[in-house]
Amino acid sequence: MALMTGKQYRDSLNDGREVYIDGEKVRNVSEHPSFKPIIDVKARMYDMALEAKYKDTLTTTLSNGEVVSRAYKAPETKEDLSAIRKHVETVLDDLGGVVYRVGDETIGEMWSLFDAQDKLNEIDPTYAKNIKYHIDRVAREDLFHVSANTDPKGDRSKLFSGKDGGTLLHVVEENDQGIVVKGAKFETAAAYAHQAFVKPTILDWNAGSEKMAPFACGFICDMGSPGLKSICRTSLGTERNPQDYPIATKFEEIDTLLIFDNVLIPWENVLFHRSLESAAYIRSTLHRYSAFNYTLRMLRRADYLIGAALLNVEQTGLTHLQAVKEKISELINYREGINAHLTAAVANAERSPGGLMMPNQSLLYTGRVFALANFPAMAHLTRELVGGQLAVTPDSTTMADPEIKQYFDQYYSVGEWTPEDRGKLLYFARDLLNSSYAGHRTTFELFAQSPPFAQQMAVFNNFDMEPQRELVRKAAGLKPSLPVTR
Numbered sequence: 339m340a341l342m343t344g345k346q347y348r349d350s351l352n353d354g355r356e357v358y359i360d361g362e363k364v365r366n367v368s369e370h371p372s373f374k375p376i377i378d379v380k381a382r383m384y385d386m387a388l389e390a391k392y393k394d395t396l397t398t399t400l401s402n403g404e405v406v407s408r409a410y411k412a413p414e415t416k417e418d419l420s421a422i423r424k425h426v427e428t429v430l431d432d433l434g435g436v437v438y439r440v441g442d443e444t445i446g447e448m449w450s451l452f453d454a455q456d457k458l459n460e461i462d463p464t465y466a467k468n469i470k471y472h473i474d475r476v477a478r479e480d481l482f483h484v485s486a487n488t489d490p491k492g493d494r495s496k497l498f499s500g501k502d503g504g505t506l507l508h509v510v511e512e513n514d515q516g517i518v519v520k521g522a523k524f525e526t527a528a529a530y531a532h533q534a535f536v537k538p539t540i541l542d543w544n545a546g547s548e549k550m551a552p553f554a555c556g557f558i559c560d561m562g563s564p565g566l567k568s569i570c571r572t573s574l575g576t577e578r579n580p581q582d583y584p585i586a587t588k589f590e591e592i593d594t595l596l597i598f599d600n601v602l603i604p605w606e607n608v609l610f611h612r613s614l615e616s617a618a619y620i621r622s623t624l625h626r627y628s629a630f631n632y633t634l635r636m637l638r639r640a641d642y643l644i645g646a647a648l649l650n651v652e653q654t655g656l657t658h659l660q661a662v663k664e665k666i667s668e669l670i671n672y673r674e675g676i677n678a679h680l681t682a683a684v685a686n687a688e689r690s691p692g693g694l695m696m697p698n699q700s701l702l703y704t705g706r707v708f709a710l711a712n713f714p715a716m717a718h719l720t721r722e723l724v725g726g727q728l729a730v731t732p733d734s735t736t737m738a739d740p741e742i743k744q745y746f747d748q749y750y751s752v753g754e755w756t757p758e759d760r761g762k763l764l765y766f767a768r769d770l771l772n773s774s775y776a777g778h779r780t781t782f783e784l785f786a787q788s789p790p791f792a793q794q795m796a797v798f799n800n801f802d803m804e805p806q807r808e809l810v811r812k813a814a815g816l817k818p819s820l821p822v823t824r
């Protein structure tokens with residue numbers, strides 16, 4: 339059976355990987371306090387797939403009889419896309435929170451590359467074979483696969499300054515065993531994943547300059563590879579009280595600066611090499627599938643905002659006010675806007691160039707922009723409805739102090755809401771909206787699927803503009819032969 343247990347996942351991380359955090363070299367990543375909570379979340383996801391009640395939703399059986407995670411089956415029909423949505427929702431329901439980079443979102447980037455098989459075959463048929471092999475392998479071995487795109491960039495004029503001097507990740511050697519790469523990438527979850535799909539960052543890969551060739555590579559990197567170092571940022575949940583920071587202490591996903599210090603990538607893991615065309619292709623299609631799983635998480639975050647706002651105005655008796663109802667309605671409008679894009683993207687799904695079923699690209703990319711652009715407004719409305727207590731309420735240990743507890747009983751009791759319950763709601767809302775973790779999440783959401791300008795480019799490039807041109811041509815009586823420039 340292909341499916342991994344939570345324990346097997348934890349044990350698999352003891353593979354000699356080099357992980358650093360807070361000035362310490364980590365000996366056992368799955369037991370380290372900064373990583374344990376999120377590793378427990380991922381382990382729970384593995385165990386869920388083995389529970390009878392989740393079998394139909396979280397797994398699927400391949401034609402050869404192998405049972406694999408539902409998340410790793412490339413979509414071939416609209417039903418497959420609906421099943422992916424159901425998978426994400428079921429996992430998030432069980433976990434009771436929102437995690438992004440836990441495998442199902444990032445595998446979609448490999449499906450985008452699968453769609454480029456014909457082009458890759460023209461360059462070198464081995465690459466298309468390797469891509470197919472790795473897509474199957476992730477499913478067969480139930481691997482936790484993440485995505486490394488962004489190099490720390492620095493001075494853009496020096497990015498391609500020679501074979502060994504370039505600042506972007508590049509190939510420094512080719513030998514019988516494979517390619518040797520040097521460079522760095524930012525990568526959420528690298529320290530506790532099995533492998534990453536490493537690929538070029540956002541740049542003008544169509545520029546076609548020969549000096550860019552060593553940088554135009556894509557490959558699968560095992561996270562235990564010699565020479566690879568995961569240098570992690572401080573966790574925002576460690577040493578926090580779970581009662582006061584109920585989200586950060588459970589769902590903190592750790593970001594990593596991944597250093598490739600002359601790492602050997604075996605030929606069977608090379609997906610493309612010295613191919614500017616492939617670099618340009620993957621950059622323009624990277625989120626063709628994964629934006630769906632990503633935007634589903636934004637929808638769930640919107641639901642948490644609505645829930646926090648509603649419970650708060652209900653306990654303080656404000657719901658009947660017209661102005662409060664209007665603000666709740668605004669939240670609902672945003673939420674349903676995201677939902678509408680996702681639903682329509684499946685209903686109007688399109689056949690991909692590689693024969694898979696991809697969510698309707700225009701609706702998916704506009705949905706992602708809609709969700710991200712409106713999230714700050716949603717958060718602000720929620721903050722407004724929750725009120726100032728969100729920011730000023732003392733923590734749970736202080737509330738429980740017998741010497742002063744009476745004051746909380748007096749000033750924090752509302753009807754059937756005890757001070758403890760009100761505290762719980764306010765701490766939850768704080769971690770959703772105001773804590774360091776909440777701020778980090780907002781930045782993650784803004785950038786983790788490429789920066790806003792690239793998301794707008796995806797909208798521009800995936801909208802069929804001809805019908806609008808044609809409408810105006812006809813209405814204004816213009817010649818059909820007028821040139822279209824981009």
Ligand SMILES: Cc1cc2nc3c(=O)[nH]c(=O)nc-3n(C[C@H](O)[C@H](O)[C@H](O)COP(=O)(O)OP(=O)(O)OC[C@H]3O[C@@H](n4cnc5c(N)ncnc54)[C@H](O)[C@@H]3O)c2cc1C
Pocket residue numbers: 439485486487488489490491523524525526527593778781782785786787788789790791
């Ligand atoms: C919390 C977090 C987690 C992340 N996780 C991952 C991960 O798992 N994997 C991964 O690969 N990356 C990850 N990233 C990196 C992320 O993809 C990048 O931050 C993002 O792509 C922007 O790149 P940059 O930071 O180098 O910014 P830059 O490229 O320097 O861009 C900064 C800003 O400059 C402007 N700008 C730059 N270039 C242009 C242009 N051509 N046109 C118009 N405006 C421009 C834009 O305003 C842009 O937002 C993560 C980032 C964060 C913050």
